[in-house]
Amino acid sequence: MLWFIVDAHAQQDQAKVLKSIYDEVLLRGQCYPMLDYLCNQIGGRLSGSPEAEKAVQYMYGRMQKYGFDTVYLQPVMVPKWVRGKKETAKIVKAATEFEVNICALGGSVATPESGLTAEVIEVRSINELKLLGEAKVKGKIIFFNRPMDPTLIQTGAAYGGAGDQRVNGPAEAAKLGAVGVVVRSLTLANDEHPHTGMTRYLDDVTKIPACAISTKDADLLNKVLSLKSAAPVKFFFKMSCASYPDVLSYNVVGEIRGTQLPNEVIIAGGHLDSWDNGQGAHDDGAGCVQSVEALRLIKTLGLRPKRTLRVVLFMNEENGLRGGLKYAESAGEEQQSGIKHIAAIESDAGGFTPRAFGVDDSASAVYLKKWENIFQPYGIEQIRRGGGGADIGPLKKYGTILIGYIPDSQRYFDYHHTSIDTFDKVNKRELELGAAAIASLLWLMSEEGVQ
């Protein structure tokens, strides 16, 4: 009974801390102007680009200005891929031509300088492609046109269910002698914006040029292909993208040292790189500024965490994950010196209104669930099993509890990897509420551990 009373008091005290964190961000938040700068002054930040380096320096400067105990750059070699000139494409049937909107998939090779034309064949899956076999695929452009499933409520699940076409489709098509690949953009929106994203070539398979086509134009191509007439349907596209040798870049790290258990580290982070075609506002400028803001909130409120809190801005999530791997490598080295990463929060699902935290470990999910009631007034309605994230994933081998910050997912894939992932799509309060949620969970875990 005494235990219960103490616990209720502790919860009440923590509820007051949360209130102070939320008040601070809603009254004097810094993350929205920080994102404004990242998007409107710097812009798209593809690994190895001048913009990515500007972003590294800018965020390093922010953390220094906020007076974190330690701020440093962690060197990491990253791939460099450049899109080149704006891509062009058209559907050709007999004398009729339709211009369509495409963009090169990340990592794609270029077409010949004058472009590439070939007959196009539509498939809905890699399996369907394999059933066609080499005889029918050889010399053709393969059009992967399986839409994301709109009936899945969490749009991330719909993305996961269609993503293999983009990631593995080009390599699989090349195995059967295809000369190019067009992939339906991974979005639930029906519009004119092509969505880029990484494709994965295989070392021993010819690299063929691969692009994404907007969903409206994918529907058009599908329609043209369904017309009954003898003339074959051809697809033309021209891309000048190219890969270059790896270049030096950095993860950006800042920390507030723990007062009682400094060797227990809890991190929050997002990825600082983005695709080049937009501003990387939701993906993942939002996660970066939220993570930095989370530590700033704790610092500025004079909260002294028991455990060490660290923000990590990962480089190269989009096309290599080198930053995540490098950081995990250094975490392994720290582990040798008795410094343990007990938990990691990743924010890489957009700057939308908060909904939940997902915890990848059952026992910890149960332990953290006790805080649901103090989060609920702030729109975090669930602390549940699930979650994690690409950049923090490699920490799993050190026993780190991986936690995903989960904002509402409905609008995310409208903007993801497109030219319209821009600052104006982010709502100030939604962004701020996310930063406060991350700060609050960091604080609670620093006070009471993770299990």
Next chain:
Amino acid sequence: MLWFIVDAHAQQDQAKVLKSIYDEVLLRGQCYPMLDYLCNQIGGRLSGSPEAEKAVQYMYGRMQKYGFDTVYLQPVMVPKWVRGKKETAKIVKAATEFEVNICALGGSVATPESGLTAEVIEVRSINELKLLGEAKVKGKIIFFNRPMDPTLIQTGAAYGGAGDQRVNGPAEAAKLGAVGVVVRSLTLANDEHPHTGMTRYLDDVTKIPACAISTKDADLLNKVLSLKSAAPVKFFFKMSCASYPDVLSYNVVGEIRGTQLPNEVIIAGGHLDSWDNGQGAHDDGAGCVQSVEALRLIKTLGLRPKRTLRVVLFMNEENGLRGGLKYAESAGEEQQSGIKHIAAIESDAGGFTPRAFGVDDSASAVYLKKWENIFQPYGIEQIRRGGGGADIGPLKKYGTILIGYIPDSQRYFDYHHTSIDTFDKVNKRELELGAAAIASLLWLMSEEGVQ
């Protein structure tokens, strides 16, 4: 134990019905194109305007096309107020002038044709105004500048906390001899858009012209007023708005008759009128098309509700509530014939991502809460005490359970009553998920009652 098993089976069956409703709306939803028409083909629909009448005819036609059992127009006399020419305004201090963005408050009288100029005084509340007293207020323009409280997580609460300035401020200022009123726009955004909305004159008090000023310009006016220099700060504004005699309009009603308890009626609705300056997309085109879609979903899936389901599109919520009052009057007459309104759902908080239902009756809130678990996968995470709505409010006297559909509130007041409350601000899936949530709750209540 047997009871438990039966109940679990029933829940499982209902979960299947919900899945079919959500699949239908996400695959073949009609509400998004319906809203497109309402916004882009018709536009703002202020009571008594030609647009409001077009909207009545259009929605009536939609319901007929969807084959509801009964569709009818319910006549109601509504006030007619017309904004007139675009308003102009400026801050004047000595030789310096700043043009600012204003709009007339709904119901306001016009300024003199050549405009109105007077010294302006800032207050933060009606109480502060009263403390100034007649000597200081007489002949002045009163500037109400208390912002909405950003630390309130539910933006509706922040709106409620600042709204008295707009609703009662002009009448209170007039009592003390003020000649005009400027109200800070009711929004948490800091931008250039003025937000209109109703103001309430008193019969025995002079009607003085009243406008809303954008938050950016409110800050500017505040700044100019704080400058230390002898010249008084004057405000000039020119508005040509006017009220006209009441005109005939309609609520639009459609129903699917219950198979077992047809005399128990459950309604869902929103208001068809909107302010004139935007398209009334979130406020409340969204609620209208969601309510119609809810019945269409039930109809098209061949579901046969035990109780009667009715959609009511109320006219004149914004500046009179005549439609809500008229409908309640007819519900009272129905009650005389043994037809009882057991529950009413109102959707008038925007077409944003679903979060909750609020139930105004404690016992029913507990009863409906049992469905939380089947709603949770669809983003409705709470069925809780609270809610209701302006148009369904007058039904309370008949013992009707009042339920508010509660979408996420963060973005709502960015658009509310402005020129940017337009179709493009509504996300297709978020709108559809709301329609399915309303259809699902209508269905469950029609099957299992409300207490």
